[in-house]
Amino acid sequence: MSGPRQTQVSAREAEVLALLGEHHTNAEIAARLFISVRTVESHVSSLLRKHGVPDRRALSALATPAGAAPPAAPPRVTGLPSTASSFVGRGPEREQVAAVLTQARLVTLVGPGGVGKTRLATALAAELAPRFRDGGAFVDLVPVRSGYVVPAVAATLGVTPAPSQPLLGAVTAELGTRRLLLVIDNCEHLLDAAAAFVAEVLPACPGVTVLATSREQLGAADERVVRIGPLSDSAGRTLFDDRARAAGADVPGDPALVGELCGRLDNVPLAIELAAARSASLGPAGLLTALADPLRALAGARRADARHRSLRAVLSWSYDLLQPAEQTLFRRLSVFAGGFDLAATARVCGAGDLAESADLLGRLVDKSLVIRERDAHRWRLLGTVRAFAREQLDADPARGDVADRYLEWAALVATDLAGRLDGRWRDDYDLVADDLRAALLGRAPGRDPASHRLARALGRLTYARRFLAESLDYYRQAAVLAGDPAEAARDLRSAADCALIGTEPGTRVLNLLLAAADQAGGAGDGNAEALALARVVELVYRFDGRIAAGVSRERLAGLLERARAAGDAADPVVAAAIAIAAAWHAGAQPYDPDPALAEDADRIARRSGDPVLVSAGLDVLGTAATQAGRAAQARRIGEQRLALLDSLDRTDPRTAPEISDVLLVAATVALRAGDLPGALRVARRMDRDDLLGDRSYRSIGTVVPALVLNGELDEALERAETLWDGWRRNGRPPSGDVASAMAFALLASGLRGDRASLPCWRHRLSRCTSGTGVDLSSLASAVFAAGRVALHLADFTDAARLVEQSFGEFPNFRYDTYARATGAELAVAAGLPDAAGWLAAAERSTADNAWAAACLARARGRLTGDADAIAATLTRWERLGARTEYACTLALLPGREAEARAELTALGMATPRR
Structure with a gap:
């Protein structure tokens, strides 16, 4: 005989079932669970239906026996407030809200202060969490001020944004993959901000349902409002007796007096609880007498409604009873x-x-x-x-002294936290973050040391917490609050570092550095002035695509001379910074430093002992080696820079640009050399990095090409979609990393034979450069992708033009050898009359790239019809980890068609056409 069928029951049904197992009546169950008898009857009927049993007796037999293993814990609600006391009443409201939440994704509990909205929301979150796969999250907005709703939600969820990603984007990206109940409590002082947040989250996160509490509805689209009023008379009396018992009073008291007392308090839960706390000393009669005292009313209570007057009366009276x-x-x-x-x-x-x-x-x-x-x-x-x-x-009258002490305390705490960033600090910071912000916002006008210390410490703390935009703001504030120009210069320099790693325009980075130089000069600190000016020159040449400042070469020459004049040449740090800037400036164009001066910069930077400058000196030397075609030397230098990463303080904004560049260059030189597994390892390291983040343009823009070249086509396309969506949400800022990712997504689709998606990716690639003045023919990644797709699909209608483009001048040297090698093979496959010449030209210029060398060896075998030469490249492709190219090469060999089909199918690729 089969047993009762397995089914899923709600948390409330499980409670009812357990009490049935203890042989309680419906009325007893209702009293235990603070719900109506009718609700119990409904749950019993549901249990009978779900379990397929005939009566209550059979249900009782299904209850978990004493001592049995408990059921699996329901999904957790992050940030749920603790509730030491019992929850009283609200049965109808709980049923109503639970029902509405099945119909709407935004429900707001609206009612006066003290009516119990938060407690009801807490109970509902715990009760309804099992409905949601990922449980819930509870965000309390009481300590939050305008502009910090999103950080509050991020802190509860444990979300940290990538440097090029707005915090709201990070939150929606996190919530977009989850199914949970998000409770936003106490919204009344942040209605517009809360409504705006909900308006962004709900369309982007289909699995999220929001339960808000407020004294006023949010006014958001599709909002369902549930009004929460006072307790019923019976629930008010029950609440009073429960809290009075906890306070040590004799319970139950005279029901008539308790009822009158609760009525005088309008059955507002907070008012009842405050009154009950004094019931042991005064009793209900004494409480009624005290409430009749007219001194309980607050000045200005006439402007509030009746419930607010009652609540204020209780608070005022409680306050008057204090010593x-x-x-x-x-x-x-x-x-x-x-x-x-x-x-x-x-x-x-x-x-x-x-x-x-x-x-x-x-x-x-x-x-x-x-x-x-x-x-x-x-x-x-x-x-x-x-x-x-x-x-x-x-x-x-002492409020000013209290505010001063509050500010001093906040500055002391923030400074202490900033001094122990190498230990356990993050949880301690999160506990006090709201107060540190509030102390700075509430300071008196004017400059003072405590405000400056607090602003600077907050800059460092929020940077270490990876809230980069917030960190930039605090450093700017610190510069304004600084007591002397030298300190202001230091804060402006930190602000520039935050701006460089974040999403600020490049001109703003340079303006902050120039302002820092001016402040340092005004303070007589020539070394600080020289460092800031040298940094401007370095950045313009070194990060031209990021800074895009349009600063003339003549002006940069003037800034470099000013730095030399201001700084002490005997100071090793100053000497290193100027030498690095000079090497970049002496080159003919961005990314092309003078080789001899690059060697000097590297040598001088090593003497400084500063790991940031040592890395920057190695970078200028490695870039010179790359431009000269010395790929092996560039690779060794990149490895030396990688070894420096552990010596860079990740909590200091000054190291951020260097950390980012070290990883980017390591990936670049690996790709340049054709080391596909090495490039993917570095790209994934960027992806996991808490500073760069797995959603930044730079990390995803690097990982997508590495994935495609390694044959991970599905993941590459998925990551490219993520990048495209994030880039659009952020306003489509110019980014070469996004363009490269779109180009390689196009290549992945072509390798899979997905002709239908090619126009979409071509359009996206075009949008990445629209309005920037950059022609796609100058992007090596785009030219490579177009040529490789044409080769794979045997689409030779435009082969001559694509081949010619592949041998053009490319300002970025990451994918130029791939483009030339593919162009040469395309010329061979298309039967172009000058194919041999293109092949010879490519062989002369791509010898330093193992992928390009293998590609050209295969192309020469195709040109001469030498199947053995083509087969010989299989070993090269296998050694490189180039799985797509290995499979495509197999498809060119007679007699190995079945083997090729197996490889191509495993990769999700279409068979290449000949």
């Missing part, structure tokens, strides 16, 4: 935007030593005015309580 020292601490705690620990309490609030602060804080916790967080060493004020306490602080 003077407790009142002082309570109102001063409102300065904290988030949580606080005991040391912060003592330092900021001036509550005496730690012992005295602990005593006062404990009393406030006992009176339900302060709550303890999950971390037993941290506390916080509820949002409504903090707002009331802040009003009291605003009327305190």
Whole structure:
């Protein structure tokens, strides 16, 4: 006989089933779960249907026996607040919201402060998480200020953006792959920002459902609003008795008095809880008497509705019952935007030593005015309580002193965190980040040392946390707040480094450096001035595609001379920076340094002992070697730079451009040499790098070509799609890395024989250069891809033009040898009359690339009809890891057709046409 059929039940149904197993009645189950009897009956009916059993007795037999292994834990809700006390009432609201969430993807719980929206949202998140494959995430916006909604969500999700990616893009990319319930709590002070965030996330993330709480609806499209009012009379009495029992009162009290008391409090949960906390000392009758005191009303309460007046009355009355020292601490705690620990309490609030602060804080916790967080060493004020306490602080003559101490505390904490970035700092920073920001925003006008220290430390911390745009802003603020020009110059230099690795325009990078030079010059710091000016010259030549500054050669010559005049030539760091800039400037064009001066720059940079300068000196030398065709030397230099990576401080903005360039150049020289596995290893390392990120243009723009050349066509096309979508969302900024990725996606589609997708990728490639003044015929990656697709598909209608383009002048030397070798083979396959000449020309210029050499050997075998020569290249392709070329070569050999088909099928490729 078959047993009961297996089925999936909800978390609530599992609870009902367990209580059925304990032989509870429907009424008892309803009381235990705080739901209606009708709801229990509905769950029982559902369980009978799902399990296919006839009655309650059979259901009881299915309940998990005592001592049995518990079921698998439901999906987790990240950031869910702890709830030490029981949840009372709200059965109808829970059912309503649960139902609405099956119909809408944005539901907002709207109601007055203190009505219990957050607690209801917390309960719903825990209850409904099993509906969602990835559970949920709970984001509290109470400590968040305007402009920081997205960072708050990112912190909860653990999202860190890539340097060329806006934080919102990183969040939507993360959420786009997940199915979860995102709870955004306390939106009322950030309505526009919350609505804008939801408007971006919901269309881009089809698996996400948003449950928001606010005192006012967001006003977003397709929003469903559920109004949350006071508790029912019975639920209010139950809540009061529960909290009064926890406070040590005799429960139950006189039902009539408790009912009247809750009615006077409008059955608002927070008001009831605050009143119940005093019930042990006053009882319901005493509480009613106290509530009749007109002094409980707050000034200005006439402007609030009835519920707000009741809540303010309870808060005011609770505050009046505090001892003077407790009142002082309570109102001063409102300065904290988030949580606080005991040391912060003592330092900021001036509550005496730690012992005295602990005593006062404990009393406030006992009176339900302060709550303890999950971390037993941290506390916080509820949002409504903090707002009331802040009003009291605003009327305190000592508020200025409190603000000063808050700023000093924030500067001290931030400086301490910035000083231990090589240890366990990140969690500690995340705990105080909201307060560090708030302290800087709330500072008094004018410059002061504490504000400057805080802004500079925040710049370093947010950089280390990989919030690059935020870091740039803080360094700019620090420059404004600096007490002297020398300090301002230092902050501007850090800002320039952040801008260079981020998404800022190149002209802004140079302007920051020039401003730093001016400030340093004004302070009499000639060395700092020289370093900033030399950096401008270096960047324009070294990163021409990134900076695109349009600075004339004459002006750069003037800046270099100014640097020489300002700096101390005997200083090894200054000497190295000027030597590097001079080597780049002496070249005929960007990416083409003077070889002799490059050797001098490398030698002088090594003397400095600065790993950033040592790497930069090696780069100028390696670039000169590459331009001279010395691929082996360039490869060795690239490996030396890779070995320096561990010595570069990844928390210092100054190292960021060097780290990025080291990896990019390592991939470039590997591709240039035809080392396909080596290029893919470096590209994947870029992909995993927390600074470059797996969604940056540079990392994906490098990994896609490496994947295609190694035969990983499916992954290459998937990554190219990701890059295209991100590039469009970011406004389509000019990027050679994106163009290269699109070109290789075109090649991957051609190798697969997917003719239908070729126009799409050609269009995308064209869009990458539209409006930039760059012709596709000057991009070696585009020319290579077009020629290789024509060769694979035996489409020779435009072969003569493609061959001629493949031998053009390319400003970037990563793919030029691939283009020439493929052009020569295309000339042979197409039967062009001058094919032998193209082949000879390619052989003279591509000897330093193992892929190109193998390609040309195959082409010569095709030209002469020598099958053995073609077969001999199989070993080369196999050694290179060039799986696509290996398969295509097999297809050219008589008698090996079956073997070729197997290889091509494994790669998802079409058989090449002859």
